[in-house]
Amino acid sequence: MQPVQIYDTTLRDGTQAEDFNLSLEDKIRIALKLDDLGIHYIEGGWPGSNPRDVGFFEEIQHYQLKTAKIAAFGSTHHPRKTAGTDPNLKALVAAKSPVVTIFGKSWTIHVRDALHTTLEHNLELIHDSLAYLRPHVETLFYDAEHFFDGFRADPEYALTTLGKAIEGRADCLILCDTNGGNIPHTIREVMAVVKDRFPGVLLGIHAHNDADVAVANSLTAVEMGAVQVQGTINGVGERCGNANLCSIIANLCLKMERPCLPPDKLQRLRETSRFVMELANVQPNRYQPYVGRSAFAHKGGVHISAVERNPETYEHVRPELVGNRRRILVSDLSGRAAIKRKAQDYGIELSASDPVALQVLEELKDLENRGFQFEAAEASFELLLNRAMGRRKQYFELLGFRVMDQKLKEDKEPVSEATIQIKVGGTVEHTAALGQGPVNALDKALRKALEKFYPQLTEMELIDYKVRVLPGTPGTASQVRVLIESQDGTNSWRTVGVSHDIIEASWQALVDSIDYKMYSEEKNHKPK
Ligand SMILES: [Zn+2]
Numbered sequence: 001m002q003p004v005q006i007y008d009t010t011l012r013d014g015t016q017a018e019d020f021n022l023s024l025e026d027k028i029r030i031a032l033k034l035d036d037l038g039i040h041y042i043e044g045g046w047p048g049s050n051p052r053d054v055g056f057f058e059e060i061q062h063y064q065l066k067t068a069k070i071a072a073f074g075s076t077h078h079p080r081k082t083a084g085t086d087p088n089l090k091a092l093v094a095a096k097s098p099v100v101t102i103f104g105k106s107w108t109i110h111v112r113d114a115l116h117t118t119l120e121h122n123l124e125l126i127h128d129s130l131a132y133l134r135p136h137v138e139t140l141f142y143d144a145e146h147f148f149d150g151f152r153a154d155p156e157y158a159l160t161t162l163g164k165a166i167e168g169r170a171d172c173l174i175l176c177d178t179n180g181g182n183i184p185h186t187i188r189e190v191m192a193v194v195k196d197r198f199p200g201v202l203l204g205i206h207a208h209n210d211a212d213v214a215v216a217n218s219l220t221a222v223e224m225g226a227v228q229v230q231g232t233i234n235g236v237g238e239r240c241g242n243a244n245l246c247s248i249i250a251n252l253c254l255k256m257e258r259p260c261l262p263p264d265k266l267q268r269l270r271e272t273s274r275f276v277m278e279l280a281n282v283q284p285n286r287y288q289p290y291v292g293r294s295a296f297a298h299k300g301g302v303h304i305s306a307v308e309r310n311p312e313t314y315e316h317v318r319p320e321l322v323g324n325r326r327r328i329l330v331s332d333l334s335g336r337a338a339i340k341r342k343a344q345d346y347g348i349e350l351s352a353s354d355p356v357a358l359q360v361l362e363e364l365k366d367l368e369n370r371g372f373q374f375e376a377a378e379a380s381f382e383l384l385l386n387r388a389m390g391r392r393k394q395y396f397e398l399l400g401f402r403v404m405d406q407k408l409k410e411d412k413e414p415v416s417e418a419t420i421q422i423k424v425g426g427t428v429e430h431t432a433a434l435g436q437g438p439v440n441a442l443d444k445a446l447r448k449a450l451e452k453f454y455p456q457l458t459e460m461e462l463i464d465y466k467v468r469v470l471p472g473t474p475g476t477a478s479q480v481r482v483l484i485e486s487q488d489g490t491n492s493w494r495t496v497g498v499s500h501d502i503i504e505a506s507w508q509a510l511v512d513s514i515d516y517k518m519y520s521e522e523k524n525h526k527p528k
Pocket of ligand 1: 178206242
């Protein structure tokens with residue numbers, strides 16, 4: 001049986017979701033994370049339609065990916081141009097990605113009303129675009145847009161478009177349920193016809209979730225012989241979203257004996273799911289199957305006692321398989337095991353019965369209840385682990401800070417100023433700085449005070465700052481969570497802070513970020 005390959009389009013189709021936005025930096029980070037997970041193809045964007053995506057393709061070339069291949073996305077050439085003169089196809093070649101995916105029209109109403117051309121000419125567009133790209137790329141995929149709806153309207157025409165893509169020498173034809181309105185029953189019937197017409201041709205599926213069955217449609221397609229599944233992490237995407245790869249991957253590996261990730265990678269699924277949401281600054285869905293915080297949470301007393309005796313009583317799979325954990329209100333041993341695993345990531349040996357593991361777990365529970373999240377703030381987590389082990393060093397002592405915002409005129413930007421007093425060893429340092437906003441001023445004042453003692457801090461800069469209002473208390477009294485990303489030219493790391501006070505939450509994350517810089521240098525014995 002052909003292995004199933006996973007094609008992620010979080011960075012392209014996913015970003016078409018309402019309120020889901022990624023910066024170039026976020027996109028690079030997510031691509032690396034997906035590569036870590038063992039995803040086969042990562043669609044980075046549409047270079048012909050979106051100039052920001054061009055930057056992604058330039059930037060990603062500087063990274064050595066382990067398993068994933070980067071794909072650039074685009075359409076068949078413009079009806080009033082030829083393949084050789086079309087700027088969209090040129091942009092795809094210029095993206096220099098090993099994979100190019102183009103979509104073409106399968107549905108007659110789209111050819112006439114969206115593309116404004118004839119059915120005959122559309123067939124040429126498909127063939128010529130693929131034939132033009134073929135010599136320039138390693139791997140060439142064809143997305144048959146609206147295929148299932150097109151097939152319903154005119155089966156013969158829809159099949160003919162696929163024939164043209166085969167003539168144009170596409171490596172795989174991906175049948176798309178672009179409007180997301182089809183159900184597994186239709187997918188099965190249509191795929192049977194396609195397979196019958198084009199035996200031996202590699203097929204894929206790209207499903208949207210408007211009828212809430214995108215995952216089921218994708219799995220049905222695999223059952224019918226599809227060897228590529230396209231989707232997004234957590235199912236983000238236009239309208240109701242794309243097929244959710246987290247569920248698809250878990251189902252393929254655990255339910256269908258069609259492993260699609262390298263061994264041991266499945267347990268990184270939850271972490272990847274959280275990472276994407278944190279970077280997009282979107283609240284994760286706690287009820288999401290497999291990876292949600294509540295996916296293996298047991299609340300009912302009867303459930304808890306049964307699960308403690310035999311987890312299979314109320315769990316369809318073992319949560320650790322997807323990197324999740326069982327959450328029950330009494331003695332949480334699985335949590336301790338998770339701490340042990342996480343500690344191993346940082347080269348720290350703990351046994352699950354170690355009192356330190358228990359202490360970290362208690363602290364972690366307390367912090368999580370207060371709104372801390374460490375999935376995207378590994379640096380803060382590592383510092384927490386070290387503190388519990390009595391290894392965290394204090395690099396400075398805060399004697400106090402003050403932040404002032406002054407607005408002098410309605411149409412003038414306010415001016416922020418921070419003063420700070422710290423103590424390093426026996427020396428007290430007192431400085432002030434202006435900034436763009438209070439957090440920036442505080443950050444500048446703190447570094448200015450510390451750089452005298454720790455000159456290596458000049459290498460470091462804050463590159464991203466995200467604030468999330470946490471659910472619970474409404475209005476301005478809400479808790480906020482601040483996530484900061486810093487870098488020093490070699491590494492980047494993320495830290496977190498939570499408080500009712502945005503300055504305090506930022507302060508916590510800033511201090512962690514500075515502590516982490518110093519701590520990681522000592523850890524790596526980097527000569528200074
Ligand atoms: Zn789509």
